Amino acid sequence: MRxxxxxxxxxxxxxxxxxxxxxxxxxxxxxxxxxxNRAVRMAIRYEPxxxxxxxxxxxxxxxxxxxxxxxLALIDAKGDPQPYLAETLPQLNTPTWQVFPDGRMETTHRLxxxxxxxxxxxLTAEDFVFAWKVYTNPNLGVFSxxxxxxxxxxxxxxxxxxxxxxxxxxxxxxxLTEARDGSLEALPRHILAEPFAEVVRDPAAKDRFLNLxxxxxxYVGAGPYRLESWEPGYQLTGVAFDGHVLGRSKIGRLIMRIxxxxxxxxxxxxxxxxxxxxxxxxxxxxxxxxLKRQWEAAGHGTLxxxxxxxxxxxxxxxxxEFLKSPELLDVRVRRALAHAMDKEAIVEGLYxxxxxxPDTWVLRSEPYFSEVDRAITKYPYDPRRxxxxxxxxxxxxxxxxxxxxxSGERFAPxxxxxxxLLTTKANTIAVEAWRRAGIDAQLSTLPAALDRDLQARHTxxxxxxxxxxxxxxxxxxxxxTPDKRWAGQNRGGWSHPEYDRLWAAYNSGLDRSERVRIxxxxxxxxxxxxxxxxxxxxxxxxxxxxxxLKGPEVGSAGTQNFWNIHEWEFR
Numbered sequence: 001m002r003x004x005x006x007x008x009x010x011x012x013x014x015x016x017x018x019x020x021x022x023x024x025x026x027x028x029x030x031x032x033x034x035x036x037n038r039a040v041r042m043a044i045r046y047e048p049x050x051x052x053x054x055x056x057x058x059x060x061x062x063x064x065x066x067x068x069x070x071x072l073a074l075i076d077a078k079g080d081p082q083p084y085l086a087e088t089l090p091q092l093n094t095p096t097w098q099v100f101p102d103g104r105m106e107t108t109h110r111l112x113x114x115x116x117x118x119x120x121x122x123l124t125a126e127d128f129v130f131a132w133k134v135y136t137n138p139n140l141g142v143f144s145x146x147x148x149x150x151x152x153x154x155x156x157x158x159x160x161x162x163x164x165x166x167x168x169x170x171x172x173x174x175x176l177t178e179a180r181d182g183s184l185e186a187l188p189r190h191i192l193a194e195p196f197a198e199v200v201r202d203p204a205a206k207d208r209f210l211n212l213x214x215x216x217x218x219y220v221g222a223g224p225y226r227l228e229s230w231e232p233g234y235q236l237t238g239v240a241f242d243g244h245v246l247g248r249s250k251i252g253r254l255i256m257r258i259x260x261x262x263x264x265x266x267x268x269x270x271x272x273x274x275x276x277x278x279x280x281x282x283x284x285x286x287x288x289x290x291l292k293r294q295w296e297a298a299g300h301g302t303l304x305x306x307x308x309x310x311x312x313x314x315x316x317x318x319x320x321e322f323l324k325s326p327e328l329l330d331v332r333v334r335r336a337l338a339h340a341m342d343k344e345a346i347v348e349g350l351y352x353x354x355x356x357x358p359d360t361w362v363l364r365s366e367p368y369f370s371e372v373d374r375a376i377t378k379y380p381y382d383p384r385r386x387x388x389x390x391x392x393x394x395x396x397x398x399x400x401x402x403x404x405x406x407s408g409e410r411f412a413p414x415x416x417x418x419x420x421l422l423t424t425k426a427n428t429i430a431v432e433a434w435r436r437a438g439i440d441a442q443l444s445t446l447p448a449a450l451d452r453d454l455q456a457r458h459t460x461x462x463x464x465x466x467x468x469x470x471x472x473x474x475x476x477x478x479x480x481t482p483d484k485r486w487a488g489q490n491r492g493g494w495s496h497p498e499y500d501r502l503w504a505a506y507n508s509g510l511d512r513s514e515r516v517r518i519x520x521x522x523x524x525x526x527x528x529x530x531x532x533x534x535x536x537x538x539x540x541x542x543x544x545x546x547x548x549l550k551g552p553e554v555g556s557a558g559t560q561n562f563w564n565i566h567e568w569e570f571r
Contacts (some may be wrong), residue, residue, distance in 0.1 A: 016383040035242075035570060036252035038570055040549065043265050047233060047258045049452060051219040054135060054143040055183050056485075060067075063280070066562045067254055070222035070245060072109055072162075073175035074563045077553040081175035085123070085186075085222065085245060087112045090174045092510070097174060099510070102339060104152070105166035107173045113160065116243040117188050118226040125156035127186035134196055139203040141484045142210060145477060148184060150508070169508040171515065177254035224249045224566035234258060240566075250569040260293060260448075262287060262421075268297055269544060277454060277545035284422055285351050289543040295544075302552075304542040311358035311534035312423065313469040313491035314415075314430075317462055318531070322493075324461035325413040327405050328532055329393065334530035336389035338379035340437035346429045348537050350422060358534040361469035361522045368516045375520045376527035383437045389439070403439045412440040414462035418559055419448040423465050426536055434436055454486035458493075466491050469534050471522050494531035547571075 037217040044064050049055070051065050073081040073089055081090055090096035097104045115123040124476040131152040135143045153165040164184075168175060174433040176183035191214055200206040214220065217230045222245070225238030235257040240249035257274075259265045259282055266287040268275050283291070288305050296303045316334060317323045329331045356364065359379075362372045395403040395411055403411045417427040424445060431443045439462070450456040457464070458480040470489070472478055477500070478490035499522065526532070544553050551568030 004317060011549070021191050021277050027094065033552055039237075039253035039255045040251045040570075041255045041257065041567075043259050043268075043275045043278040043282045044256050045259065045262075046452070048236075050215040051221065051227065055215070061118045063562065064256065066223065067225045067256075068221045068222075068223045068227055069179065069181060069217060071185060073177050074561055076176055081177050083558045085111055085115060092174070095377035099169070103168055103508075105169060105173060106162045107166070109162040109164070111160040115222065115245060116237050117190075117218050117222055118241050118243070119188075120243070121188065121189075121190050122159070123186060123188075123222055124159040125162040126159070127189055128162050129154050129156045129185060130189045130193065130196075131185060131187040134192070135184075137196075139199050139498070140207050140210065142487050146183075146387075146507070147172065148289070149212075149477075154184075165436040165557060165561060171507070171510050175215075191220060200257060225254045228253075243288060244566060246566055254565075266290065269301070272300070273540060275546075277543060278465075278541070280540050280542055283541045285354075285456070285539045286543075288539075288544075291541070291544055292528050293488050299547060301544060301546045303544045305539070309538040309540065310361045310363060310468040310470055312426070312536055312538050313361075313464050313473070313532045313534050314427075314463050314467055315473070315532035316494070316530075317460055317464070318495070319493040322459045322461055325411065327411050328391065328462060329414060330393045331393070331529060332389045332393040333411075334533075335379060336386040336393070337434065337436075337439065338530055338533050339382045339389065340386035340434050340439060341379075341430050341480055341535070343536065344381065344382045345433065346426045349429050350426055350536060351539055355537050355539060357445050358469075358537055360527065361471060361473075362519070362536060363537075368519065370517065372523045375524045377524070378527070379530075379533075381433075386437050386439075397438055401438055402435075403438045410440055412442050415441045415443045415464070416446055416464040417443060417459045418446050418451060420463055422538075427465060430535065457483075458488075458491045460491075464491065468538060469532070471503065471506070473521065474499055474502050474522075474526060474531055492531055494529075496525065496529060496531075499525050 036239065036361050046064075048064050051068050053065050053069055071084050072086040074084045076082050082090060087110045088096075090109060093099070098107045100106075111125060132148055132162070134140065135148045136151075145376070147170055150166055150168050152165055152167040155165070156164040157163060165175070167198045174181075192212075194277040195205070195209050195212060199209050212218075214557050217227075219227045221227075222241075224241060224244045224246070226241045228237045230236050235255055238250050238254040238256075242248055262282060262284050264546075265275065265278055265282045268279060268292065288303060291301075291303050292305065295301055309365045313500060316328045320327065323329070329540040347353060347357060360372055360376050362369050366372075389402050393407050398404045405411050415427065415431060417424050427443055431441045434441045446456060456467070466473070472489045474490055474494055476490070476495045479493050479495065480486035480491060502521050502525070503517050506515055506522065509515045509518065543552050548571050549568060550571055552565060553564065
């Protein structure tokens with residue numbers, strides 16, 4: 001805290017002498033025209049591994065790919081889908097969205113006229129057909145499988161008509177915006193057709209295809225900004241795309257600068273430096289308190305504190321080839337760990353008591369939260385109950401009061417946390433409580449260099465922090481494997497046939513009330529089997545942006561919180 005106060009003090013002292021605009025071509029532009037000589041300078045926390053939405057990436061990666069991409073639909077600030085590349089969205093029980101008695105479906109998506117890629121080439125329905133073939137090619141296996149795993153066929157009767165024939169029901173078939181790692185983004189045939197043909201002929205060409213500079217420094221999308229340059233570890237620069245279907249961006253350039261240190265972001269904002277808008281994960285909760293009380297109160301900008309993310313969670317390893325503490329395979333042991341975790345102390349330590357103690361990934365803001373809350377099993381902090389469960393599982397205390405397994409070896413599960421200071425603090429509090437309960441967990445930190453290493457995140461030996469919770473953390477289809485380049489949300493490898501059945505039903509149901517019932521069942525099953533523990537709700541400021549920037553919408557829904565970035569402008 002002393003270091004934080006010092007940084008803020010330096011920032012405040014520097015604010016008075018800081019120029020109105022610092023660095024990065026911030027000269028004024030004529031009113032009412034595209035501000036070509038201006039750049040919106042955005043702070044981001046992690047460098048994207050690529051710019052393709054359907055390739056699974058690190059936390060937040062999909063959101064930071066949005067400015068460079070365009071989709072059939074986008075999600076607005078209210079969470080509603082709006083047509084984007086599509087002229088209109090298919091409507092259920094009309095010729096544009098037909099459901100057949102055998103459970104198959106067909107949707108027809110009409111594209112807007114005169115669509116182009118950022119290199120000027122036409123973007124047509126054939127680019128979506130080509131993308132579907134790439135995403136479903138068994139030799140690649142790195143793309144998010146949803147929703148193309150439910151598609152039987154994708155056709156392009158003409159340049160503006162896309163027809164999707166579905167082998168099963170899919171509730172998001174109209175807008176294709178539900179998938180966590182993208183939906184059915186088009187891919188440029190004129191760039192990728194030839195190298196993809198090599199993959200079809202020879203699976204050994206897979207690595208050459210996936211390592212093409214197209215996916216990174218030479219990326220071509222259809223979004224509001226075209227990638228101009230990518231300086232690894234430093235920043236990505238985009239320029240307004242003249243052919244953007246919703247109109248050319250009012251601000252001529254976008255600079256996405258990578259900040260590894262949140263304190264630097266805070267001091268830069270307070271000093272009036274080279275940040276116009278900070279994004280999620282670039283500031284911590286205590287930084288938000290400082291900005292709220294000083295920077296926003298002085299009229300220098302707007303801060304969205306956010307309503308709390310889905311809970312940050314830990315998961316248990318279930319694959320014997322990686323697991324070093326086999327006691328974790330006993331559900332009684334996992335329940336004991338849940339009862340011995342002092343979540344209230346964690347919330348107090350992280351957020352001065354602000355926020356709830358989570359029992360499920362479903363947030364209180366969801367209309368069906370009360371149904372889930374009544375159905376799930378809860379594990380309040382109770383060391384005595386933890387003791388009983390461990391003894392029932394055959395563990396006994398050794399001379400030092402710690403539990404040991406039947407072999408006599410101390411139960412000391414490895415506990416891997418990330419280098420994030422907030423997560424490390426939470427896990428330190430958790431381990432202290434576990435040790436008081438006789439559980440000698442061994443906390444270690446994943447090196448920052450491996451934070452984006454998917455293999456390291458999947459092959460931990462006992463317990464690991466995995467980020468925010470969601471129901472797609474637990475289906476078998478999301479288990480990472482070498483063949484999939486370790487892509488997938490199910491990092492612990494837990495597998496349960498009933499969960500897989502419910503998850504498939506949830507993703508194929510069209511009736512909202514039935515989907516809510518299924519979600520309740522998913523949450524109940526996870527609470528009973530404890531493949532992971534919801535630890536605390538993350539509070540990260542969603543946005544902090546300067547008063548001269550007009551357009552960012554406080555409370556923007558979902559990951560596409562840059563949905564209207566083409567409309568942002570400087571006053």
